[in-house]
Amino acid sequence: MENFTFYSPTFFAFGKDAEKDTGKLVRRFGGTKVLIHYGGGSVVRSGLLDRVKASLEQEEIPYIELGGVKPNPRSGLVYEGIDLCRANGVDFVLAVGGGSTIDSAKAIAAGVVYDGDFWDFYSGKYIEEALPVGTILTIAAAGSEGSPDSVITNENGMFKRGATGDAIRPKFSILNPALTQTLPPYQTACGITDIMAHLYERYLTNTPEVEVTDRLIEALLLTMVHEGPRVIEDPNNYEARANIMWAGMMAHNNSCGVGRSQDWNSHNIEHELSALYDCAHGAGLAVTMPAVFTYVMQHDVMRFAQIAVRLWGCQMDFAHPEVTAKAGIEAFRRFLISIGMPKNFEELGAKEEDIPKLVKTLCYGDGRTGSISGFVTLNEEDCANIYKMMV
Numbered sequence: 001m002e003n004f005t006f007y008s009p010t011f012f013a014f015g016k017d018a019e020k021d022t023g024k025l026v027r028r029f030g031g032t033k034v035l036i037h038y039g040g041g042s043v044v045r046s047g048l049l050d051r052v053k054a055s056l057e058q059e060e061i062p063y064i065e066l067g068g069v070k071p072n073p074r075s076g077l078v079y080e081g082i083d084l085c086r087a088n089g090v091d092f093v094l095a096v097g098g099g100s101t102i103d104s105a106k107a108i109a110a111g112v113v114y115d116g117d118f119w120d121f122y123s124g125k126y127i128e129e130a131l132p133v134g135t136i137l138t139i140a141a142a143g144s145e146g147s148p149d150s151v152i153t154n155e156n157g158m159f160k161r162g163a164t165g166d167a168i169r170p171k172f173s174i175l176n177p178a179l180t181q182t183l184p185p186y187q188t189a190c191g192i193t194d195i196m197a198h199l200y201e202r203y204l205t206n207t208p209e210v211e212v213t214d215r216l217i218e219a220l221l222l223t224m225v226h227e228g229p230r231v232i233e234d235p236n237n238y239e240a241r242a243n244i245m246w247a248g249m250m251a252h253n254n255s256c257g258v259g260r261s262q263d264w265n266s267h268n269i270e271h272e273l274s275a276l277y278d279c280a281h282g283a284g285l286a287v288t289m290p291a292v293f294t295y296v297m298q299h300d301v302m303r304f305a306q307i308a309v310r311l312w313g314c315q316m317d318f319a320h321p322e323v324t325a326k327a328g329i330e331a332f333r334r335f336l337i338s339i340g341m342p343k344n345f346e347e348l349g350a351k352e353e354d355i356p357k358l359v360k361t362l363c364y365g366d367g368r369t370g371s372i373s374g375f376v377t378l379n380e381e382d383c384a385n386i387y388k389m390m391v
């Protein structure tokens, strides 16, 4: 295991009606003037926004609002949010929604207290300081409710980049599984896929002897394989929603990723797709992961064979471990299709003729110099081959 530090001070309030304590939590974490940030309207339609406002009013905490966050959140609204916060003396940013809303809120929170362009953080600058952020999560997926990360799409070129810093870890996150019951099945499945991607991308490590985190990841993946189909079958299954919601947080606050190298090539390859085609991140990952895994499998075939046996119940073929490894990847592919995820470029809305463009932004954006690195280093040709496998 490698040396590590781990700092994850988010306060979690989990369970039915947990959002009724929003006002108290904002006060506890120092907020006196709040920006409520939300998405395209699901929280208005569900009545959640009204309940959140009522809770703030009960604590006599003034607030302003900024809705309109789109999935794959855009830089333009972040600039607007920063100006709004400064003009109104906001000292706390409250995200009500999914990963996109939370990430936009984090970007605003970092930008308000920064003299330069907030995009500097999405070009590699570490976030040292930010307004406090609180979240009320409405979809189990991105894990942003417990992560130090934010992903924003730059409208000037439509490319997606991440920023990081413990300062943007939420001060509190309210996780009420019942709030996710209004999700359309497709979005639920996208969330399940993203959570599993966060686990797989940590599982693909070059660090030896990481039994504790291997086993934690396997437990969370097994939970997703058990609960995923149950919630697709019955969207009102509160217990399944609850297990998925907490798994989604644990998958990405890095408690199961410490002390080990991680992959993230699938995420990087996918981010180009959701930036260019505006597809859901989870759907992009469903098409990306089987292709990447198949392409890199030989790098450590025993690792893929191990997960095939432990997660998918495949029979270990000691003479031909690549057979076991491949069977595990195919079982994962079938699982993703079974919950309603797309399987190729066409179903995702991506175009084969765009591959050179995708490869260029992937391999040369974000300060890269012709390759991406993770579990293995992939050059331009590798990336092009992987995109072609998804067609």
Ligand code: NZQ
Pocket: 038, 039, 040, 041, 042, 043, 069, 070, 071, 072, 073, 097, 098, 099, 100, 101, 103, 138, 139, 140, 141, 142, 143, 144, 147, 148, 149, 150, 151, 179, 180, 181, 182, 183, 184, 187, 190, 191, 194, 252, 267, 281, 282
């Ligand atoms: O905008 P509204 O109207 O709220 O609708 C949303 C949106 O259309 C809808 N939705 C959310 N909760 C709902 C609901 N509809 C009905 N009932 C509910 N309870 O679902 C749609 C998707 O929402 P979004 O916030 O985009 O989903 P998600 O949480 O999957 O976030 C995706 C974003 O997170 C980024 C992705 O790249 C993507 O931009 N990621 C962020 C990470 C992080 N910060 O740590 C890590 C991830 O790997 C990921 O990259």
Ligand code: ZN
Pocket: 142, 194, 197, 198, 267, 281
């Ligand atoms: Zn993700």
